[in-house]
Amino acid sequence: MFCTFSICSSTSFVDILPLKSAAAFSPPSGSWPLGPNGLLFDREWALVSPRGVVLHQRTCPRLVKLAPVIDVDAGVMRVSVLGEPELGRCEIALAGGSNGAGAGVSVRLCGEDTHVTVGDDDVDAWFTAAVGAPCSLVRQRAGARRSIRRAPTDADDDESQSRSPPTIGLANSAQILLVSQSSVDHLQGLVDGRRRRGRAVDAGVAIDFGRFRPNVVVSGDALPPYDEESPAWTSLEVGDAGPEGSVRARIRAVRPCERCSMVGVEQATGAKTAEPMLSLSRFRSGSRAGGGGGGVTFGVLFDV
Numbered sequence: 001m002f003c004t005f006s007i008c009s010s011t012s013f014v015d016i017l018p019l020k021s022a023a024a025f026s027p028p029s030g031s032w033p034l035g036p037n038g039l040l041f042d043r044e045w046a047l048v049s050p051r052g053v054v055l056h057q058r059t060c061p062r063l064v065k066l067a068p069v070i071d072v073d074a075g076v077m078r079v080s081v082l083g084e085p086e087l088g089r090c091e092i093a094l095a096g097g098s099n100g101a102g103a104g105v106s107v108r109l110c111g112e113d114t115h116v117t118v119g120d121d122d123v124d125a126w127f128t129a130a131v132g133a134p135c136s137l138v139r140q141r142a143g144a145r146r147s148i149r150r151a152p153t154d155a156d157d158d159e160s161q162s163r164s165p166p167t168i169g170l171a172n173s174a175q176i177l178l179v180s181q182s183s184v185d186h187l188q189g190l191v192d193g194r195r196r197r198g199r200a201v202d203a204g205v206a207i208d209f210g211r212f213r214p215n216v217v218v219s220g221d222a223l224p225p226y227d228e229e230s231p232a233w234t235s236l237e238v239g240d241a242g243p244e245g246s247v248r249a250r251i252r253a254v255r256p257c258e259r260c261s262m263v264g265v266e267q268a269t270g271a272k273t274a275e276p277m278l279s280l281s282r283f284r285s286g287s288r289a290g291g292g293g294g295g296v297t298f299g300v301l302f303d304v
Contacts, residue, residue: 012218014039018077020046020170021056022066023267024210034249036142037168038175038304039215041070041077041094046116046170047127047135052107054170055135058262061270062131070094081130090126092119092137107138110172115144140169147174147303148254166303174254174301177212180228181219183298184209190279205275210267212259212299228300229256236302251304256297263298 014032015024018041033040047055047063057063065082072094080089106113116138124136147165168175188207195204209217218228227233234253259280264273277296284296 012216015215015217016040016042016070017213017215018042018044018070019066019068019079020054021060021063021262022068022079023064023082024213025068025070027070034304037140037166038171042175042215043140043169043171045077045092045137045139046107046109047131048107048116048138050134050136052105054107054109055131055133056262057265057270058260058272060131060133061265061272062133064265064267064270066127066130079127079130087126087130090123090130092123104141105138109170114170115141116170117141143167145169148301173257174303176216176251176302176304177214177257177299178216178218178228178302179209179212179214179299180223180225181209181217182223183225183228184212186225187276187279187298190283191275194275194279194282205273207276208267211263211265211276212257213262214299229297233300249304251302254301254303257299257301258295259298260295 013026013030015026016032016039017024020043035041037044047060049055055063065084066079067082068077068079070077075094077092077094078089079092081087104115104117107116108114119137119139127137128134145168147168166175171177184207191205191207236251237248238251259277261277263280264275264277265271266273280296280298284298
């Protein structure tokens with residue numbers, strides 16, 4: 001099933017993040033298939049250090065320059081380095097890997113051990129040159145990780161409440177992350193307001209949705225900031241916007257997404273800024289209870 005979003009009167013688009021902490025891939029068609037872990041191939045690969053720790057933008061800012069493109073027809077993911085054509089590109093086969101093919105190892109992700117499969121030496125050499133640090137490409141092992149358990153709602157029956165959480169790839173917590181453009185615009189206004197009052201650390205910093213690494217961005221003139229956190233968004237229907245009666249799926253809200261300092265990485269350059277975390281901490285302090293771990297939240301996590 002191809003995942004297209006038409007929610008209330010808003011419009012939206014879908015981004016896939018096949019390589020964890022690298023640039024997003026925007027499908028030309030604006031839609032994308034669902035797979036066993038949410039959006040097909042989303043956060044399915046990652047780079048790990050020689051010590052087996054998953055790399056992220058906070059410690060390896062060159063990850064923002066890695067641009068993956070999924071070519072389903074050709075059966076490959078092509079990765080290039082933005083602005084550095086002399087490095088060429090690397091091709092990784094889509095088939096195999098996640099179903100258990102390849103050598104299995106354990107790596108550290110979000111403070112936990114998770115089982116993955118490893119690639120080959122030539123691929124690792126290319127990525128080592130691309131990011132300027134020794135690393136290896138790994139792929140999630142199907143069924144190795146599960147989403148965080150969502151809070152039950154009145155609409156759940158006994159069967160749905162007892163069901164195990166769905167599987168996820170190498171995402172931190174759940175299958176799909178949704179943010180709204182109106183919330184991003186509101187946050188930009190808060191940052192600009194701090195600057196006008198002389199309290200901003202970063203002069204003229206731009207806050208775009210890419211900092212939050214979403215899969216889905218919704219927008220619309222009638223969409224208030226943070227409306228995506230309301231009960232009206234607890235369950236959403238997605239699928240082909242085709243003829244009446246076409247097969248559709250339902251995604252369910254898990255909880256608001258807790259944010260870390262990675263929102264302070266500019267996705268175009270890898271430069272680090274104190275905003276928007278300063279404004280989030282100041283103006284979204286009331287959201288700390290919603291994420292489950294005490295951190296400020298922005299955006300909402302969903303599972304299929």
